[in-house]
Amino acid sequence: MTLDIHNSPSSRFDPTTLKRNPKSGRTLFGLIMTGVAGLFMVLAIVPLFLILSYVIIQGIGQLQPRIFTELPPPPLVEGGGFGNAILGTILMVGIGALISVPVGVMAAIYLSEFSNGKIAEWTRFATNVLSGVPSIIVGVFAYAVFVLTTKSYSAWAGGFALAVLMLPIIIRTTDEALKLVPQEVRQASVGLGANDYQTVLRVVLPAAVPAIITGVTLAVARAAGETAPLLFTALFTQFWPNWKEFLMEPTASLSVLAYNFAIVPFENQRELAFAAAFILVLLVLLTSIISRLATARRTY
Amino acid sequence: MSSVSGDFNQRLEPRPPRERVTDNSFKWAARIFALSILAMLIWIAAIVAIRAVPAIAEFGLGFWVNSSWNPPREEYGVLPAIYGTIVSSIIALGISVPIGLGVAIFLSEDYLPPKVQRIFVFLVELLAAVPSVVYGLWGIFVLIPFLKEITPLKGPGMLPAALVLAVMVLPIIAAISRDAISSVPKDLRQAAVGLGATRWEAIILVILPAASSGIIGGIMLALGRALGETMAATMLIGNANKVNLSIFEPSNTIASLLANQFAEASGLQVAALMYAALILFAMTLVVNILAQMLVKRLQRI
Numbered sequence: 053m054t055l056d057i058h059n060s061p062s063s064r065f066d067p068t069t070l071k072r073n074p075k076s077g078r079t080l081f082g083l084i085m086t087g088v089a090g091l092f093m094v095l096a097i098v099p100l101f102l103i104l105s106y107v108i109i110q111g112i113g114q115l116q117p118r119i120f121t122e123l124p125p126p127p128l129v130e131g132g133g134f135g136n137a138i139l140g141t142i143l144m145v146g147i148g149a150l151i152s153v154p155v156g157v158m159a160a161i162y163l164s165e166f167s168n169g170k171i172a173e174w175t176r177f178a179t180n181v182l183s184g185v186p187s188i189i190v191g192v193f194a195y196a197v198f199v200l201t202t203k204s205y206s207a208w209a210g211g212f213a214l215a216v217l218m219l220p221i222i223i224r225t226t227d228e229a230l231k232l233v234p235q236e237v238r239q240a241s242v243g244l245g246a247n248d249y250q251t252v253l254r255v256v257l258p259a260a261v262p263a264i265i266t267g268v269t270l271a272v273a274r275a276a277g278e279t280a281p282l283l284f285t286a287l288f289t290q291f292w293p294n295w296k297e298f299l300m301e302p303t304a305s306l307s308v309l310a311y312n313f314a315i316v317p318f319e320n321q322r323e324l325a326f327a328a329a330f331i332l333v334l335l336v337l338l339t340s341i342i343s344r345l346a347t348a349r350r351t352y
Numbered sequence: 353m354s355s356v357s358g359d360f361n362q363r364l365e366p367r368p369p370r371e372r373v374t375d376n377s378f379k380w381a382a383r384i385f386a387l388s389i390l391a392m393l394i395w396i397a398a399i400v401a402i403r404a405v406p407a408i409a410e411f412g413l414g415f416w417v418n419s420s421w422n423p424p425r426e427e428y429g430v431l432p433a434i435y436g437t438i439v440s441s442i443i444a445l446g447i448s449v450p451i452g453l454g455v456a457i458f459l460s461e462d463y464l465p466p467k468v469q470r471i472f473v474f475l476v477e478l479l480a481a482v483p484s485v486v487y488g489l490w491g492i493f494v495l496i497p498f499l500k501e502i503t504p505l506k507g508p509g510m511l512p513a514a515l516v517l518a519v520m521v522l523p524i525i526a527a528i529s530r531d532a533i534s535s536v537p538k539d540l541r542q543a544a545v546g547l548g549a550t551r552w553e554a555i556i557l558v559i560l561p562a563a564s565s566g567i568i569g570g571i572m573l574a575l576g577r578a579l580g581e582t583m584a585a586t587m588l589i590g591n592a593n594k595v596n597l598s599i600f601e602p603s604n605t606i607a608s609l610l611a612n613q614f615a616e617a618s619g620l621q622v623a624a625l626m627y628a629a630l631i632l633f634a635m636t637l638v639v640n641i642l643a644q645m646l647v648k649r650l651q652r653i
Contacts, residue, residue: 081550081552089457091454096522104482107486107490159389162379165382166379182389184573184639186582186632186636188611216392247371273481280582280607284615325489336478340478
């Protein structure tokens with residue numbers, strides 16, 4: 053295909069009008085390509101609907117109150133739930149957020165407020181590379197740091213792995229949120245005699261808080277769905293988290309429950325796997341829609 | 353102004369030392385946290401490498417070409433896992449690159465009213481947010497039974513794993529290619545159209561080449577994700593530790609090897625798994641760094 057218009061057969065064009073000849077090969081090619089692109093668009097969306105509808109149909113019937121309060125049943129025993137997995141997920145995502153939010157927000161403050169070129173460039177680069185590290189590798193790392201040294205699978209090891217995975221998301225969203233605060237606001241604050249520290253903490257950061265919270269929520273939803281890093285850091289258990297042992301024991305989570313119970317031959321446990329998947333999907337759907345609405349309305 | 357004019361005769365005092373110390377320590381704290389991200393990457397690499405040392409000393413480069421994984425006899429090799437990792441990623445990219453590129457073009461041109469377009473962009477983003485364990489679950493109960501009907505597939509295998517990987521990495525290709533395409537200056541397109549090019553001639557001959565570094569960067573980011581994706585592969589690929597050339601046979605990836613074995617590993621097996629993790633980490637790191645460098649050029653167009 054070429055753009056060689058002068059040599060293209062002039063018969064393809066009606067010399068009296070600028071309209072394209074609907075029968076020319078070039079027009080047809082464009083039409084076909086448009087059709088192909090549209091078809092690909094549909095092809096890309098179809099799996100989403102297939103997966104969401106399947107998980108929702110399979111999972112919604114399992115949602116009973118006992119799911120949230122009871123422990124996973126042994127094979128072939130009816131009833132039961134995964135209260136411990138919900139609590140475990142909340143605990144580990146909470147630990148992850150407690151570590152990653154302060155570190156991430158401070159790092160982002162440095163990037164957008166105090167940085168001078170080179171360091172910021174390297175840090176942004178490192179943040180992007182960190183977000184590309186496979187989550188299983190982060191699990192291996194947390195295993196080596198926590199499990200091999202404390203000799204125990206624990207909620208702390210799982211929470212630490214989730215923190216590493218949440219960090220890049222929080223840095224990026226906070227960085228973006230801080231950049232959206234107009235420069236005039238900072239100038240006004242400094243003009244009134246505030247130093248940098250006061251400007252950032254009392255003026256710039258509060259203005260960016262809604263957007264930062266949106267980012268943190270997205271990171272939390274992502275972390276709640278992470279499975280690979282928890283497989284051998286938190287492991288899994290049929291029991292409630294043990295406060296007396298200071299959470300230094302294997303801890304259940306929704307995602308690992310969905311993985312473990314998906315491949316068992318027992319109908320009752322498989323139903324729980326679908327209920328867990330349904331809750332995770334619901335979490336992702338809700339946070340995505342809410343963050344969409346929140347960012348759409350964002351003005352300073 | 354006159355009411356405060358008297359104050360201007362006062363000299364501006366420097367800030368009290370305590371205030372300056374707080375200000376500076378805050379800035380230093382922020383800088384240290386920022387640098388800790390870089391440190392985190394180095395820490396991850398160092399920990400995995402150190403823990404892998406016993407296995408590197410024991411097996412050396414033979415680890416790469418050995419295809420047995422036998423904990424009782426302490427024989428370890430990752431050839432099948434490396435093969436499966438690379439082949440599943442290549443098949444996944446073979447499917448998702450054309451589709452993702454089509455989506456990117458479709459969503460960056462004005463085929464749709466902006467509102468509808470925004471909904472499609474959101475749906476593609478949602479595809480990336482669905483937890484991978486959910487993809488695995490769907491693959492086990494819907495995709496594999498379906499493929500069994502229409503192909504020689506007998507159960508879990510390379511094909512279902514690669515198909516689900518394709519769906520999972522598609523949003524990355526679509527999103528980054530779309531960014532790359534929309535950051536191509538409008539003048540280029542106008543010039544092409546002004547010379548008589550049709551819309552698609554402008555896209556193929558002018559816009560895609562101009563956006564190519566970003567698009568290739570996006571494809572490499574997707575490759576990095578496909579290489580390291582764990583749950584979908586573990587649940588669908590069959591975890592057979594041998595090199596099966598047929599895509600209808602079970603296979604294995606480094607990530608699924610790790611996912612399956614770490615919880616029960618001890619002694620030299622832990623070191624062997626760390627060695628495998630180190631190989632995967634190195635592969636994804638190289639791919640990711642190259643991808644970042646390509647995508648970064650986007651901002652300089």
